[in-house]
Amino acid sequence: MKVEQPLVSIISVNFNQIQVTLELLQSLRSISFCNFEIILVDNGSIQDSTKLLAEKYPEVNYIFSDKNLGFSGGNNLGIRASKGDYLFFVNNDTEITEGCIETLLQLFNSIPPLGIVSPRICYDPKLTNNQQIIQYAGATHVHPMTARNEIIGERQIDRGQFNEAKETAYVHGAAMMIKREVVNNVGVMPEEFFLYYEELDWSEQIRNAGYKVYVEPNALVFHKESLAVGQNSTLKTYYHTRNRIFFVRRNRSQSQIVIFYLFLFFFTIPKNTLVFLKNREWGHISAFYKGVWWNFFNNG
Helix, strand or coil: CCCCCCCEEEEEEECCCHHHHHHHHHHHCCCCCCCEEEEEEEECCCCCCHHHHHHHCCCCEEEEECCCCHHHHHHHHHHHHCCCCEEEEECCCEEECCCHHHHHHHHHHHCCCEEEEEEEEEECHHHCCCCCEEEECCECCCCCCCCCCCECCCCCECCCCCCCCEECCCCECCEEEEEHHHHHHHCCCCCCCCCCCHHHHHHHHHHHCCCEEEEEEEEEEEECCCCCCCCCCHHHHHHHHHHHHHHHHHHCCHHHHHHHHHHHHHHHHHHHHHHHHHCCCHHHHHHHHHHHHHHHHHCC
């Protein structure tokens, strides 16, 4: 007897990246999993490319936002338009490999409390001299004092060393699958972050609601990392700084926040200032301080 596949909503957000978006849509045509819908949100791109995309990929449900709503806001538009029993969020600069969706669904079937899961994520081999380099195979918890955490397996050559599904502290925003039930109970992605740390905050909320957060290394997605923002952009510096502090404020106890602030003002701020000054990165100094000040003056 053939088991009916659940409907999976694949949700992605495009922001001025028509070429990589086309590559994602093309990769989705080659997978064997059949019961899915594709929802593509154009998140305030300079030019509305949905008409062009619709000509090549008419099977896609296109949503155009006239302004950039950030990572969470764009994906939340996709959530509201979706019909799937499961929602699979993938960056538009990713490619889904064969069997990825089936493997993630199997994990949900075998672990009933599972709320959200990410696959193993590797850098696109075309960008790494045809080597398969791991970007994500899980994550540690954000340290209450330093507000830092580690990505498990990051930049290791993929030799199959991560081959077991495990609980993890956080999923990765580049590729994550969640049950519809969890969204209904926990809510959509937190939009206050705009860019970076939203999936960490969402993972905390999901875990606090009694669900499990997992990584499934036997499912694989390739990622052309940081094409939208840039590897060393001031925008990245601003949001990483702003949201690292904001995450601690939202997810740690009062005593932990006090300890974090002491570390922030007596170590993090002086150290980063000296590094930026040494490298003459004046724009990054400005972005860094704006990210700090936002937490105390704009969103007190």
